[in-house]
Amino acid sequence: MGETQEVQLHVSEAEQAAFPKDPSQNDSPSSSSILKAWRWWLIVSLYTAFILGGQTAATLLGRLYYEAGGKSLWMATVVQSAGAPLLIPLLFRFPSSHSSSHSPRRSTAKFAAVCTGIGLLIAGDNLMYSYGLLYLPVSTYSLLCATQLGFSAAFSFFLNSQKFTPLILNSVALLTLSAALLGVRSDTGGAANGDKQALGFVLTLAASAAFALILSLLQLTFQKLLKTETFSVVLEIIIFTNVVATAAAAAGLFAGGDWRGISAEFAGYEKGRVSYVMTLVWIAICWTVYSVGAVGLIFMASSLFANVIATTALPLVPVFAVVFFHERIDGVKVVALLIATVGFVNYGYQHYLDDLKQRKKTPRTADDL
Template sequence: MSEAVEIQLQIAGIRGQERGDDHGQAAGIGNGGGACPPTAAPRRELSKRIAWWALVIVNIVFVLAGQSVATLLGRIYYDHGGKSLWMQTVVQSCGTPLAIPLLIYFRTRKSSSSVAAAAAEGSSSRPPVVKLAAIYAGLGVLLAGDNLMYSYGLLYLPMSTYSIILASQVSFNAVFSYFLNKEKLRALVLNSVVLLTFSAALVGVSHGSDGSSGSDIPKGKFPAGFALTLAASALFSLILSLMQLTFEEVLKSDTLATVLEMQFCSNTAAALVSVSGLFASGEWRAIAGEMAAYDKGEVAYAMTLACTAVSWQLCTMGLMGLVASVSSLFTNVIGTVGTPLSPVVAVIFLGDRMDGVKLIAMLMAVWGLLSYVYQQYLDDRHAKAKERGEKSDQQLQATKISAE
């Protein structure tokens, strides 16, 4: 009998909180002194969603801006006398010290705000250091190899062919996300993948037709360039899926501190591998001569490489932030959007010609991006409706027990 009375009091308290009246609060809690206002939970939920979308938008800006500027600077490097493949590989990961101040700040903030919670989390859920070191080192080696293959592809292929092959990244990632990350390939997601693939392919065709593909391509290197660029596209998609798997299954966290930790550690490993390759290949001996022969001067040479490194780090930070907060497929969707965006940057800063094909490609990319974002919205709304249904079922079950 006492259990039935207790259940009835709990049901009355829940109903009173839903109605927001004082009688219900008195039945469930007493005087209601420790109860939260009925609108507090929805407001907190709304503020969380706003903060989440703000973080996603910031990461998207980092990816698009960093990728566009880095691609532009890479083109400037090669156009004005740069020839070192390993140097272009190094600058894609050597800017990792830029993440140290942010990493220290967020780590300190986390420890000062909740020392006990952080200690409990570190002792119970944080993976062993050896395991994390192995994961970050493996990702770093993969990143270094991927960066090198992209550098070779850019040297051995016309820009048109290079851009078309890059469009395969999002398709590769759709496959890896389906098998590794259990990503559901709904109709709007597939529509987004197809549109972005065709959008990037149109950019490649436009590059080939406007005479901007360049004529300094080494003869007989086309097959190697094609194979290396295709392999790099597949490998980069695999890396993004592995990063998402690490966030979900190993780190089990998507905080800024965790994202910065992965960025710093994996890029440090990639930088070490790239620098080792630079010295092992002997290209380091030609750096002084390359700098002296650079068309724009030695200062411009150094500034081009430094700004390229900063741009790639911003892009990497945005990529990892999107992988942690959304998914690897969404991250690759955003990266593919940057392909038709790069010609726009070239039009503004290099005086390239903007034609109808590039404009159509950009509109298709925006359409593809909106398709994916709308699917995210539908999934989020479905999840909320399912959660409300489960709560209603629990209350109905409690009512049946009290009636019995």
């Protein structure tokens, strides 16, 4: 997508069964191309819905965990990746990619090393997001997360051969300005609160940078290590990286001593014990849905496209925060939101121009889909 190397897709027999061919269609190249184009857009739309719904719900539930009495940063980190094993049954639905005659043999050792490295990055990223969500209002937190587009531009330039353009530079400048507006103000008084908000501000920016790096590394993994693969590798990467992230977070939970307070946290949760368990379970499920959408869009398009879609959900969170948590949206936040939205539009429009240019240069055929 854009200037990046496109990932070649080969549809497995299971995927063909999931999208059966219409017997009324001819075998002509044009009808086959149209059918596959519709299928491509259907899958991309599904992944997009996963990202928008999963991220919005998971962020709000994460804030609810803190609001109702949850205190463990490590528990909040664990549940962000703990839902990955729920995807294991899908591996039986889609056959393993390296059993396909179209797929080159891959190094198991390299694949394991890559998944371990990315999984540890995910664990650290999730921990920083947990700090940000604890110390900042949801609206401020979400607006700061929009800076991940700017970081994505930088990492994509160095890792994925994405070129800088005036629109991208303008987008980065606007997102930086939006973050700066939030950084020079304080939502609550007091030195202690100010220190916590400063820490949350810095860690949320760092988490946004780490998230952009993770997406670019995933795209690089598809391009350089996996090359020609099927959808099963998407599931494998999600499961393996998140299992590593969960193990690392669980180690932090026990090493840091947070596990000693879990029983008291469970008993004293304001909304009840059942609500405590269900909140954590649904956070895990929602972040897993989000992960499927994000990695799926990287597989189908690019890390930039996945990041643009992920940022689309961010303006939705402050709106729901006002409804559910009665947060106050003042003038500074409104201006920051408008600036971030303009920056996002600039970025999205550049992506559209890149895609249009690529289509004119190399028209997409049925084999490309």
